[in-house]
Amino acid sequence: MPSTFRLSISSLIGALALTLSACGGGGGGGGEESAIAETTIESTAPDSTTPKAESPAGLWRGATDAGKDFTAFVLTDGVTTGYMIVYSDKSTKSVTGFVQDGAEIIGRTIRASNSLDYNFETGQFGVTALSGSVNDSGAFEGRLIRPTGPELLTANEYHSLEGTPTLAQVAGTYSGEFVGLETREAATIVITEAGEIVKTSASGCTASGEVFPDSKLNVYWISLPFDQTCKSPGWNDGIAYWDPKTAQLYVITGPDWDAVWGRGYVFIGAR
Incomplete structure (x- = not known):
């Protein structure tokens, strides 16, 4: 990396x-x-072999309090970290935008500021900030401060990358x-x-x-x-x-x- x-x-x-x-x-x-068929982001349930997350690093699937599904990727080599979150519509499953940036992981927490925020629904581009952590049950809980307002993220599905x-x-x-x-x-x-x-x-x-x-x-x-x-x-x-x-x-x-x-x-x- x-x-x-x-x-x-x-x-x-x-x-x-x-x-x-x-x-x-x-x-x-x-x-x-x-006339183009919209791309879908499939939702898959975690299986019994999925390891419990001890860090934000990995692949996460969940939902926001704004009514969107999301797939999040957090990559780290132990020194540098980057993340991206792809949003999709709950009904149509079409991609509606994404957020990305470098980030800092400390233990179970992650934070980033000045992240690039692309909203494909409004056609607007802006800057956002992320803070989040892995709770004791292994789920991810986060908060984005987006141009459209605060947004809460909750993800219970985790996969190692x-x-x-x-x-x-x-x-x-x-x-x-x-x-x-x-x-x-x-x-x-x-x-x-x-x-x-x-x-x-x-x-x-x-x-x-x-x-x-x-x-x-x-x-x-x-x-x-x-x-x-x-x-x-x-x-x-x-x-x-x-x-x-x-x-x-x-x-x-x-x-x-x-x-x-x-x-x-x-x-x-x-x-």
């Missing part, structure tokens, strides 16, 4: 962010976008939805066992690069330059996560350090 975290995706790689930056198809609400992933595990063709502040369109990501990754979308935006597994955590590092078919071409990098419980690939995106911070995106797809 990187030795430092800053408020940019290129330096927040440890916060599970993959910069598929600013692909075309923006504008939101058009005829083409309304420790592991040694392989390219064979993640290789395949994934169809899903690419969502941002001004974009909601169908997209495809192809990952090969040779470590190649290619992304295409309904708007024609194409990107190809490399993917390789982390040495200690069950995540993948990606370098993915976007070509001239995209709204904002250029070099991008970050992390993807293959969820064996839901059989879905998560890709969380954001801006480079010098780019417009409002360019944050989520891709979730299935093989």
Whole structure:
């Protein structure tokens, strides 16, 4: 993992962010976008083999008091920590936004300030703060101070992110939805066992690069330059996560350090 975290995706790689930056198809609400099947975030119940959490680090699933489901990833190498929270609508299961940042873990607690907050429902981008902890029963309880107001998080489902992933595990063709502040369109990501990754979308935006597994955590590092078919071409990098419980690939995106911070995106797809 990187030795430092800053408020940019290129330096927040440890916060599970993959910069598929600013692909075309923006504008939101058009005829083409309304015809796209919405990506769903599956909810799975914990099983008896799920270990009890002793730290915020790991994968969490729960709900907010604002009526949203969420999947949260907290990655740490023991020195640096990053987190991201993907929100979904309880009824439609479509992605409605995400929050991400570097963070500090002390024992059972986690805190972060100046986190990047992308609200795909309102089309607004802002800054938020997180505080939370793992209680004695092993559940996570947290509080976000978002631009729209305070929001409480409760998660009872926990999964460790420790592991040694392989390219064979993640290789395949994934169809899903690419969502941002001004974009909601169908997209495809192809990952090969040779470590190649290619992304295409309904708007024609194409990107190809490399993917390789982390040495200690069950995540993948990606370098993915976007070509001239995209709204904002250029070099991008970050992390993807293959969820064996839901059989879905998560890709969380954001801006480079010098780019417009409002360019944050989520891709979730299935093989």
